Amino acid sequence: GENVEQHPSTLSVQEGDSAVIKCTYSDSASNYFPWYKQELGKRPQLIIDIRSNVGEKKDQRIAVTLNKTAKHFSLHITETQPEDSAVYFCAASRLRGGYNKLIFGAGTRLAVHP
């Protein structure tokens, strides 16, 4: 079945450093890749997403890159701040009728230390 693997499971950085989280997916038909941020006890919130016809997307300090050939995609956070501390989830999905599942990675717990 479909699978999304996410690494690392935990990541600790100093404030101002960059953080990179990587995911791989198994379903070659996947064409939509969102990233979610979840703070303790809260709902996951969509922070950025990318479609397979785009190799990179950036939103301020957050960027996502996609390598379709290798079935890899990554989240990059620059100039990290303590409020970036949270659990981050990647996900993969197909965008076509009749297939509606969004499969999540296991999550990365990011700690940003002042």
Add this chain to the structure above:
Amino acid sequence: SQTIHQWPATLVQPVGSPLSLECTVEGTSNPNLYWYRQAAGRGLQLLFYSVGIGQISSEVPQNLSASRPQDRQFILSSKKLLLSDSGFYLCAWRGSFLEKLFFGSGTQLSVL
């Protein structure tokens, strides 16, 4: 704008008791609806999804069931809860273009 409501926020239930969690979406029609479960410190496990009234797809065999009696209402149920049913339950919806998935605020279920 679209909103998703999920209740209750917390629930403590004894083993063997029934369960009913409700989720409703406002401001959209014919959404795709989902139930996810998150064990403590773990990832998001897809339990059920629905593409329309009365249409339920189950992802994993378990002690739970789902129903969609109305277009924008999704219910998660159990006849007899198990200890292993404890977790953070999240309802979610996607629009007809199947892109962005939005989560409800979640229900923290503790089975004792």
